[in-house]
Amino acid sequence: MDDGLIKKIRRNMSLEEMVALCSGQTDWETVAYPKYGIGPVTMADGPHGMRVIVNDGSVGIPQGKPATCFPPAVLSACSWDEGLLELMGKSIAREARTLGVDLILGPGINIKRSPLCGRNFEYFSEDPLLSGRLGKNFVLGAKKYGVGSTVKHYLANNQETRRMTVDEKIDIRALREIYLKPFEIVIKESKPMAVMCSYNSINGKFVSQSKYFLTRLLRDEWGFEGIVMSDWGAVYDRVRGVVAGMDLEMPGNGGINNKKIFDRIKEGKLKVTILNEMVERLIRFSFQAKENREHYHSTEIEIEPKEQHKIANLVALESMVLLKNDDQILPIDRTKIKKIAIIGSMAFDPRFQGTGSSKINPFQIDSPYEQIKKLVADEIQLFPHQGYIHDEIVEQVHLAEQAVEVAKNSELALLFVGLPDHEESEGYDRTHLNLPPKQMALIRKICKIQPNTVVIIQNGGVVDINWEHQPKAIVEMFLGGQAGGDAIAKLLFGEENFCGKLAETIPMRLEDTPAYINFPGIHDEVVYGESIFVGYRYYDYTKKRVRYPFGFGLSYTKFSYESLEMPDLVIDAEKIATVKCRITNIGDMNGKEIIQLYTGKIDTKILRPLRELRDFKKVFIPKGRSTEICFEVGLNDFSYYNPTTKNWEHESGVHEVYIGSSSRDLPIVYQVEITKDLIHPINPLSYLGDFEKTERGQTILKLLLSGFEEIMGNDQTKEDAFFMTMLSNTPVCKLVESSNGVFTEECIDKIINLVNSDESLEGITFESLITCGEKKKGFLKNLFNWNNEEYLSIYSKVRDLVEDEDVMKILRNYFGDETFESEYLQMAIKMGVCFDKAQKVLPDEFFSDEKLKAIDKDLTALAKLKKK
Numbered sequence: 001m002d003d004g005l006i007k008k009i010r011r012n013m014s015l016e017e018m019v020a021l022c023s024g025q026t027d028w029e030t031v032a033y034p035k036y037g038i039g040p041v042t043m044a045d046g047p048h049g050m051r052v053i054v055n056d057g058s059v060g061i062p063q064g065k066p067a068t069c070f071p072p073a074v075l076s077a078c079s080w081d082e083g084l085l086e087l088m089g090k091s092i093a094r095e096a097r098t099l100g101v102d103l104i105l106g107p108g109i110n111i112k113r114s115p116l117c118g119r120n121f122e123y124f125s126e127d128p129l130l131s132g133r134l135g136k137n138f139v140l141g142a143k144k145y146g147v148g149s150t151v152k153h154y155l156a157n158n159q160e161t162r163r164m165t166v167d168e169k170i171d172i173r174a175l176r177e178i179y180l181k182p183f184e185i186v187i188k189e190s191k192p193m194a195v196m197c198s199y200n201s202i203n204g205k206f207v208s209q210s211k212y213f214l215t216r217l218l219r220d221e222w223g224f225e226g227i228v229m230s231d232w233g234a235v236y237d238r239v240r241g242v243v244a245g246m247d248l249e250m251p252g253n254g255g256i257n258n259k260k261i262f263d264r265i266k267e268g269k270l271k272v273t274i275l276n277e278m279v280e281r282l283i284r285f286s287f288q289a290k291e292n293r294e295h296y297h298s299t300e301i302e303i304e305p306k307e308q309h310k311i312a313n314l315v316a317l318e319s320m321v322l323l324k325n326d327d328q329i330l331p332i333d334r335t336k337i338k339k340i341a342i343i344g345s346m347a348f349d350p351r352f353q354g355t356g357s358s359k360i361n362p363f364q365i366d367s368p369y370e371q372i373k374k375l376v377a378d379e380i381q382l383f384p385h386q387g388y389i390h391d392e393i394v395e396q397v398h399l400a401e402q403a404v405e406v407a408k409n410s411e412l413a414l415l416f417v418g419l420p421d422h423e424e425s426e427g428y429d430r431t432h433l434n435l436p437p438k439q440m441a442l443i444r445k446i447c448k449i450q451p452n453t454v455v456i457i458q459n460g461g462v463v464d465i466n467w468e469h470q471p472k473a474i475v476e477m478f479l480g481g482q483a484g485g486d487a488i489a490k491l492l493f494g495e496e497n498f499c500g501k502l503a504e505t506i507p508m509r510l511e512d513t514p515a516y517i518n519f520p521g522i523h524d525e526v527v528y529g530e531s532i533f534v535g536y537r538y539y540d541y542t543k544k545r546v547r548y549p550f551g552f553g554l555s556y557t558k559f560s561y562e563s564l565e566m567p568d569l570v571i572d573a574e575k576i577a578t579v580k581c582r583i584t585n586i587g588d589m590n591g592k593e594i595i596q597l598y599t600g601k602i603d604t605k606i607l608r609p610l611r612e613l614r615d616f617k618k619v620f621i622p623k624g625r626s627t628e629i630c631f632e633v634g635l636n637d638f639s640y641y642n643p644t645t646k647n648w649e650h651e652s653g654v655h656e657v658y659i660g661s662s663s664r665d666l667p668i669v670y671q672v673e674i675t676k677d678l679i680h681p682i683n684p685l686s687y688l689g690d691f692e693k694t695e696r697g698q699t700i701l702k703l704l705l706s707g708f709e710e711i712m713g714n715d716q717t718k719e720d721a722f723f724m725t726m727l728s729n730t731p732v733c734k735l736v737e738s739s740n741g742v743f744t745e746e747c748i749d750k751i752i753n754l755v756n757s758d759e760s761l762e763g764i765t766f767e768s769l770i771t772c773g774e775k776k777k778g779f780l781k782n783l784f785n786w787n788n789e790e791y792l793s794i795y796s797k798v799r800d801l802v803e804d805e806d807v808m809k810i811l812r813n814y815f816g817d818e819t820f821e822s823e824y825l826q827m828a829i830k831m832g833v834c835f836d837k838a839q840k841v842l843p844d845e846f847f848s849d850e851k852l853k854a855i856d857k858d859l860t861a862l863a864k865l866k867k868k
Contacts, residue, residue: 024252046358047106068308069360071481077124077503079319082137089141102289103148109135109182113158114515121354121460125503126535132185139190146292148193157198161520164199170528176641199234214245305363316487321476322498322554331494343387344416356426366485390420407450418458433464499592501553514538536663537609551662557587569672576634584626598658682755689728707766791863
């Protein structure tokens, strides 16, 4: 792309034209200037399919043109399949291209902080690595047809309650390690066309007005070259947004905020150079969309709805999760089972997507009942019954009684339950994790009368499965997209094998969740009190029982994990280590396994999770066959974010690598030694105990301790535990005050520079460490009695003064016998302090400054007398 041409166009534009380019022309298009070659960029929701709006004047969210509804992120994430997400992104982009869409408003990669978030169905996971890698591949897939992606919602859009004004108090470690991490992965590894800014504020500042998030992180640190656009209506102070790096306000605002930008520039309150940079990015954005359109002609791309449906079906097949399968009741054996009850409204009218801005108008919808009926044909008798309706007010006793009777007269019951649309949606959060009461009652009644019951759940957010002991099998279908009905039919009857695994933990109860006491906050403030301990990180650290752990999922076959003998695993600054294991399919059916790698450190000195997901692979293994899996791990896989140094860091020593099938089933453990010591430079706020972490620091600390011993006396040494503890936990800068001026700021700087440099320490003494200028030289000599003079002064130690007969004659003129016999004087002698410093140790009544001056005068006279 010709940057010179972009600058030339920008220079030819008037200020009015430049300002107008910074907001949308319509709800879905940017401003165009044909005379400059700047065309409109057309965008549309969404993350799991195209919602291209047909403006029919209806109230609410209008229906889009027909499009393929792929499984939402809540389900597709359970595939743990990066290639599949790339295929899904490519397939959505194919439809986008034919519909004239340049930019997909997705994927959504926000972290599932709480299972109550009403928009969780649009997000991938509670884990940042899984979210980031799936999002990255979606973006790469969309690029195959030259369609851009908008990674959203940046940042921490983790609740719907007061989402437009809520201020989130999040510590920097949680931001870096959890909430920013998926965005960092996607931006660095897939280079999306746009980033969508969220509504909320973080730590007192709206994200849309935060230069730290929109410029310093996105552009300066991560190298993002696309545009930053607002969520619809997420702009508050447009001028501050310009300064922060908010390029495009969506939707169009009728020129209201454009005028504010114009006026501030004319008033000299906003630098036009900032606007110039924004406009050049927006011109480049338009040119990129134009180039993509020219390269991928929509007229040359045809959409075959049936083929798209097959891909949606594949995503669902690869993602649905088998949670329980007692007595191997699944897959259903068509040679033995001849009567099946299919119960539940969702078997006939499935919930296949969430409600809100991403709602698709699908080409077709597969219902589970119709697909099961088609699959079994005349082999099995099906007894359908609605079982319930999605209305908790209307009495439904007769429906439940009829459903129980149908189940009783069958050999097996398939009970379809789940959350209806009104239970979860964009715009509001849930208040509990329960299924509707009448559904839970129906589960209890049917399982009691029919022991061979399989419960299939359709939901956008996890639900409390406290009834799990009642049915023999449970399938988490989540939201299956338009082909979910066919997928569940094939899986239940063994036409396909389950291979999905949970992308989020299913807790025992809501009260166990990490954010329980801090969700959704009070009024417009929510505190992220759990910090980095989100999802499995929290449950593992607190040793809480969970109903189904992160990464869990059953199959119709079984896999065994075997560690392999390897040389010692060592990582230095550059080197990576390769860890291997062998996975064997020991069951009777071909299957896919998702192998997960976590890292941790048992003896960590840092508050951090016990284990963190660092890699994963999904592999197909035929029955009776084995495959060898290799992972590479480096320093980044053991790192944490240090809020003090503002850097990613690691601990040296022995770490653990865990490999297994879920966060709580990790049979393979390898030890990895990191040999590179991470040394933090000493600074004025470093503790004296930090000196012990390096050889140079230990040398200098030893000199300092010897000097302290000289000051404090031989009995106040390293054997004094309290003294040493206080010393170790004192910032080096505090030596200035605690030494009563013995150490100066100049001395502290000298000590710090010596520890951090390569300068030779040969010949360094305590006196040289604290002697930092002529002005202190004489004072220091007197203070520590470092002189060759024979006479004594008030700067001599108390113990030396009381041992001299001539000096005692002078002192007895000022003090009585009780003073010399007191415990205070004995303490001053024992501590080895100087006479003038005894004032700091002894009670005020012993002697005043005036008395000290008089004694000094007498001792000076004695010294002169002795010199003669």
